Amino acid sequence: MQVFSAAFTAHIEATYHSQEVKNELCMAAQRPNADLEHLRYALAISSRLHQWSSDVASLE
Structure with missing residues (x-):
């Protein structure tokens, strides 16, 4: 997953000019350590x- 994340982040960096949009699209999701955190993680990823x-630009 780290390779995809790095490639996606590089794509976003090359595609968008607004730092605010870049940060919004590449916000990190904290890995879960407990059951409730797993639900929060799944919601964040979804x-x-x-x-x-x-x-559309992030899919190109």
Whole structure:
């Protein structure tokens, strides 16, 4: 997953000019350590996937 993350981050850096947008699209999700944290992690990842898929430039 780290290789994909690095490639995606590089793509975002090359595609977007706004630092605010870059930070929003590449926000880190903390890995879960407990059951409740796993639910929060899944929600955060689902939210990011939705955000990425609705942004055409991040899919190119």
